[in-house]
Amino acid sequence: MQNGAVNISAKAEYAVRALLVLAADPENKAIPGEAIARSQKMPTKFVENTLVELRRTGLVASQRGASGGFRLGRPAAHITIADVIRAVDGPLAEVRGDRPENAVYEGPAQHLQTVWVATRASLRSVLEHVTLADVVAGKIPKRILKLTEVPDAWRPH
Amino acid sequence: MQNGAVNISAKAEYAVRALLVLAADPENKAIPGEAIARSQKMPTKFVENTLVELRRTGLVASQRGASGGFRLGRPAAHITIADVIRAVDGPLAEVRGDRPENAVYEGPAQHLQTVWVATRASLRSVLEHVTLADVVAGKIPKRILKLTEVPDAWRPH
DNA sequence: CGAAACATGACTTATATAGTCGGGAATCGG
């Protein structure tokens, strides 16, 4: 009972922050892995390894050699936070290691599946609708900002 | 990259299902751990251990000896899914093992914290508003049901 | 008293997480 039910892993968090650094360059020029990691005070090799993984999924492009580095694979406005998290951590939401739609129950738990599906849907409604460009510009979509304005949204429950 | 970013653990899922069995009894009489586990085909000892944990948090009450068992600690309409998950898995949402409000960033990642807080808020908006009684009765709040009606809500993305 | 049932803690096994490390392969600048 140490980890929360939802846990954005270190790897996923680093990945998002690294891509935000790339997204912040309007010319999308190559930036070395070490510079990316240093600018956000993240563990260099770990982040580099993760960036290479992201290249395989096409989210970033890379160039070797002197004056090489990483750049975004497509415009920052077309990469959502969900895209990044899925690329490094797999499906957004699972129940007992399986997808919510496969969680089928009997008896009094019958309708629990609906709750899990709704949970995933609510996650998607946030993470699939914020792009890297949004975060860099500080322009979070209004509907999502509103969620942070409910009483106690910034406090533990 | 085996586990999704959000993972309802086996323990949490068993806990919810066990409490649903209790919630389904309108007289709230004591039900033995073994009967609870068997009725939902869950591992007996594991579930029993979890129920004892839930007793410590007050969500269930227990009685030893012959004709003993477990019963809900308060009305099913006053226990939300979030209550159960928190009791067994801790905080609903964390980022790199810490609470979202503590995730503070510099530079282009500055506004990322807002995204994490919104994510937690959206989770809460579902899990804190469905009670055990709702699930047993199959009466999921309309606002939440609506989430499951968006296109592809029941399909992997 | 004896059977039923909760209570507790130790134990096991497997997997995931969060990294580090070393060397190889490409590429650019001079």
Add this chain to the structure above:
DNA sequence: CCGATTCCCGACTATATAAGTCATGTTTCG
């Protein structure tokens, strides 16, 4: 074409969590 830069790849480690199992003790009803 040489050498510095930088990505690329795989192996390795340590720690923790997850998901159970098991043995034993303690209450309590009938």
